[in-house]
Amino acid sequence: MTSDPPALWTSLADDELTETHIDTLLKPLPDHLWVAAACVDRLVDDVDVQRQILELGLQRTGTVLESCPPLAAVDNDPTGNEEATPPQVGIAELKTYFEDNQADAKLCHLRTVLLQRLDRLNTFVESCKVIPDGEDDESETEDEESEEEESLEDWEDNPWGDDTNPHTAGNAEVKKQSSTPPIPLSAFLTDDLVRLACLCASKQWFEAIRCLWHRHGEQLWQYRFVILDNIPEYAQPQAYRHVLPEFDIDADKERRPPTAPHRATPDLVEDPNVVSAVQVCHPTQAAIWSAPFAANAALPSTELADWYKKRASAIADEAGLVDVALSIIQHGASQGLPGLDEFGEELSLFTRLIYDAPASPRTGDHEEWSLARWLTLTPPQVIQAYVAHSSPETIVRDIRDLVNPYLFVLESRADREGKSDPQISTNLLHEYILSAPIDLTVSIFEASKPTLPQGERLLRDDEDIARLALACLYGSNSLDRWPTMSRIFECLPAWDISQDEDADDDIADTTMASLGAFVTPSTSMPRCTPTDLLMFFKPLPLSSLSRALDILDVHLESGEIFSRWGSPAPLRWFLQSNGNEAEQRAWAHRIARRGAGSDEHMNTVEDWEWILEDMLKLCGKSDNGIRGALGLIPRKEVMRIVFAGLLGTGKFEVAKELLRARHAKFTLKPADIEEICISSSHEFYDNATSGNYKVGDMKLAYDCLCxxxxxxxxxxxxxFIEATSRLSSFNLTSRGNPISPIEIRMTKDRLSLVSRVLSSNADAYKHTEVILDLVYKLGFRAHPVAEIKTLSMISDAALLAEDFTRAYEVSERMVADTLRLRTEPNGADVQEASQVCWMTCYQLGRQPEFDDVQKKLTLLGRAMELCPAEQLNDILVAWRKLDKEDAEIRAERLGKRHRKKSTSATSRKPLQSIGQQLYHAHTPIHSLAARLQDFKMPTTPLLNTPDATALASKTFRTVAANFPFGTRGRPHEGSANGEEASPRPEHDVSAQASRALAKGIGWLIGDDHS
Structure with a gap:
């Protein structure tokens, strides 16, 4: 290991440095610049070591104050007055000096850094003495002495984590910490102050913020709102009220808090000129923290109030803590900031909505709300929001605890604004009641009964209660809440108004008429709302209001009866229909029909007498002279309606029993009963989809007539029902579908239905009696002309099928019926029957395929007897031609017989005369002779046409309309002199009348309904 102190110093890590290392390795070094640079280079987290390093660095850099002549001159100022302003250092002189003496410039720069770190160190120490508010109240004891001696390690959220009692620690030093503080000293010394303050704000270290502002206010002032915005929204404003902006009410602007200087006398290197000179000679890159918002000047009152509002809105909307938002507004308002009282008022009301209003009964949660949304609500919307989730059990309490305080605030605001309105609360409350569901409304009225003590009533004005109840009930669309409506009626006041009976009736009629006209829908007012009705009831005097309640009583009883029988109507309908008899009759039918079908057990006479009793009550008058809901319908008409409703259910046995019952309430005449039964039968018939009277509605139509x-x-x-069933069995169609009963009834010419049967069924003509019975049941039993027309159609059908024998038999019956009818003075009917009869005989008598000449002569003779005079010549020409053919045939037959038998007597036998032919044809010779007497044979148009039978065929088709039959062939008539012309082939008959296989007799008599 080297013994060189600089090398040893640089080899040590920061966390290994101790005070001993400073004393042994750094202090002995003589180079002031190197030592100062080494002190700046070292950052440790130990407070004592860091302080010793900084003090050593300041000691070594202090030499520059003596070696630098410009600084030494200022430092040796002889004034000796500490409070006097020190002389300014000349910046030009300093720049010149520092350019020549770079070492001194570096020393000045290092001294500036060391002074700043020393100030930060002192701030750090002061901050460590501060315990965050509200931390670990559980560690407190009843003994004040032990509480003062309690160490900081017992506090849960001590941000600094030291184990030294802040109250006993010295101002200049703290004991060594037992744990690492949240912000290391090394970071605290070098990090940006604004960032540190924002970190303290986010951690809710409010006393630390206060300390920073107190000691570093000059640097932090312009970023105060940035720092405050980092405080969590959920933090209680009371905990950081000392760092919130303050308001100077005298200056009408923000008050700037005072800051404490770090030193009594500023160091020379902190002089602005010195700093500028050093920066020129020794430039450094100072870290500049960019804040989103900076305010150097104090804010005016309006802007400061806006900041408080913005802060409160953020707390309310983002954190959902409306009570916290209210608290911060209250703090601002306590300083006298304008506009915060009203804002706090809104927050207070909003707080009631969030914390006191009932939650949703389904989810248990409150609706998503924001302060911004709340501030846009109108008073009616606010009231609705307060009681949006109220129940019938809580609505009264919610109005008293939530709505009434809000209404009081509105009144106070109006008074402050000079717009006093004593009715504002009443009108808003009434507006809500009119729009509230009926379940809530009934609770409000029950809490406002006149029988309750005045102080306990929610609504205290009896007339207001009556008007509100009338408007709510008549404006309601409810169809099934009659017990609830009756509960509301029971809460209404009763006034004893003495008037004569006539006056009462006049008032009732006038009130009813006015109300009925008012609630009737129109283009300008499609539906009358409860609010509209309240405007109608407001001007009514007490007497009319009392009568309106009497009318309401009658209508409620009527509504319950309507609902009981499955035909509920809104209450306002009883006003609309008061003078409308057609509307009352329509609803009476509805009650009788729906009431009959609403209960499957309505199978006894007593049940139907109950319906009748209720409906008779509806058409009567009350004790107060007020007509019931069906008051315009006579009692007899009500009985008819109820009896028709009974028949409409198909319970005919009950109907019979009801008519036979003793003391029956149905006092209807037999003619009325018959009319009702026929009408009901028609209704069943018209609704039937099948004509078979054994099943479905057609069976009901038939049984109803029993x-x-x-x-x-x-x-x-x-x-007629039986005939309908028979027609349906013939499988008649209409537009490709089976013919419906209603189409049969709506057919004007019912004989055309018979024609369709004959044309669509090849063997139908063979069953004459069946077809005639069908005609009788279609309503032609007493109509001989219809029978003759039917026989004509049958004959024509047989002719089409080339069944000449049956066609002749039917024709003979038709002629007999026609001759019998001619003996009766029936006028036009005789002419119509004769027209049909002669044309049918003429049609059959002129058919060339019919080889029985004698029968054909007979038919033509009947045609000549019945036809009009202008047609006689045409028929006679055909008869003469047929007679000539018959004579030739007879002559040929007689010649053959004479040659075979060789008898002269037979060969000399003359031909029969015309009179004898007519005699043998059973033609009434005397009547025909009378018609031919003195008759001159004119030239007939028929003889000049290519087809002499065209006119007869056309006439027949005109009279027997819808008879889709034709002739197999028509002979081409000769000229006027009677000479025979060449034969002419005729068109084939219609394809639909082709020979079809018979289906048997079953379908003819109506047994087949498949």
């Missing part, structure tokens, strides 16, 4: 007495009208309705 309830009343079986009159002709009822039987006719039942037959």
């Amino acid at each position: 309830v009343p007495a079986q009159s002709d009208k009822v039987l006719q309705e039942k037959e």
Whole structure:
């Protein structure tokens, strides 16, 4: 190991240095500059060692004060007055001297560094004496002496960690620490002061900050707000109130706290001129800490107040500690800063919301709030926020503890601003009640009952309570809270207003009419809100207000009845419908239908009498002369509506039992019962999707007609249902789908349905009686013309199927019915029947495929008998042609017979005359002869047309509309002289009338409903 002291000194590490090393290795060295540089170069964490190093360095650098003539001249000033300002050192002289004497310049620079470190060391020592507030209260004892002697190691968060009692330690030295302090001395001596202060602030070492400001205020003043912003938001302002900005109320600006000088007399090297001269000759890079905000000057009152508000807002919003934010604002307000009282007021109200208002019942947490959001709320929104999560059990308490204090603050503010409004609290509270849910509203009214002591009532004005209750109830959309609404009504005051009965009725009618018009929706006001209703009730006198409560009582009872039978209505509906009979009748039907279907056990007469009793109560008047909800409907009409509702449920046995019951409340006449049953049957019929009267709504329609007495009208309705079922079994279609019952009922020409049956079913014409029975049940039982038209359609269907025998038989029946009808004076019906009959006979009699000439002659004879006079010539031409053909056939047949039998008698037999042919054709010769007497044969248009039968066919199609039948072929008629023309082929019949296979008799009689 070398014995050279400088080498030994430099070989030692900083943590190995001791006071002995300083005394033995450094002090003996004669080179002042080297020793001073060695002292600056060394930084240790031991306070005593570091102090000895600094003192040695200052001692060696002190020689420059004597060796430097400019400094020596100032140092040897003969004035001897310590308080006098020392003379300034000439900077030009110093620069010249230091340029020539670099060693002295370095010594001055080193002395400046050593002085700064000594000041930091003293600050460090002073800071170690300070114990952070609020640390380890558990270590305190009742003995004051033992408390003073307690060591710092018993404190939990001692930032310095020394084991020396700060109260017994000396001012200049501290004992050796037993543990490493949070900030090492070496770092404290060299780090930036602002950064150190910010670190102390973040660690909440408020006394250390105070010490730094007191000893280094000149360097830290402009960064005070940067340092304060590093204090955690959760720190209690009372703990660091001594470092918060202070306000000078007299100067109306920030007060700058005083700072203590490090030395009574500044050292010469600290002179600004000396520092500048040394910097020129010995430049150094000083660490400059860049702060985001610096304020050299004291802030005015408004800016200082803004800082407090900003700090409080950060604490409230970022940390969520509204009480801490309130505390710091209170500290600022206590100094007289303007504007902080109002801000503190808002914070106090906000604190109530955060800490006192009920939490969400679902999550148990409060809503996310911020002070910035709170400050944007309007008074109604603030009230709503206070009670947003209130329950019926807590709403009254929350209004008293949260809402009422807020309303008091609003009144005070209005008074301070010169805008006094004694109704502001009342109006805001009423506004909330009008918008509150009904569960909360009922608790408020129950806490305001007139029977409670005046001091305990939440709302103390009886008229206000009545108006609020009327507005809340009539403005509510609730349909199922009738017990709750009744609880509100029970809380309302009752006034004894003596008036005569007529006056009471007038007041009730006027009030009801006014209310009904007010709540009726319009384009300007689609829905009347509770606030709008309150404006309506406010000007009402006490008498009208009392009558309004009577009306409310009736409406609440009506609402409960409506709800009981499954047809609830909002309370305002009873006002709207007061003068509207149609609306009341519609709702009565709704009650009867929904009430009947709301309970599956409504199967007894007593149940339906209960419905009737309730509805009769609704159409009556109360004891106060107020009409019920259905007061415009007569009692008889109510009975009809209830009975129709019973039938609508399909419980026909109950309906029969109800009509047979003794002392029945349904006092309806048989005619009324029949009308209701038919109407209900029609409704079932129209709603049916299938025509089969054995199932579904069609069965209900049929069974409903079994309830009343079986009159002709009822039987006719039942037959029509049977006909509908029969038609549905024929698989008729409409627009590609099976025909629906409602389409059958809406068909104007019901015979067209029969025509569709005959055209869509190839064998239908064979069952004449079945088709006629269908026609009877369609409503044509007493209509012979309809029967004749039906027979005509059957004949035409048989003709289309080339079943001439059946077509002739049906035609004979049709002719017999027509002749019988002609004996009766029916006017137009006879003409219509004759028109159909002769055209049918003419159509069949002129068919060339029909080979029975005698029957054809008979048909043409009937056609000539029944046709109009202008058509007789045409038919006669066809008859003559047919007669000629018959004569030729007879002659040929007789010639063959004569040759075979060789009998002259037969060959000489003359042909029958026209009269004899008519006789054999069973034509009434006398009537036909009378028609032909003196009849001149005109030239008929038919004979001049290519087809002599076209006109007859067209006429037939016109009369028998919807008869989709045609002839197999038509003969081409001859000229006017009766000569035969060449034959002309006719068009084929329609494809849909082609020969189809018969389905059997089952579908004809309606048994097949598949």
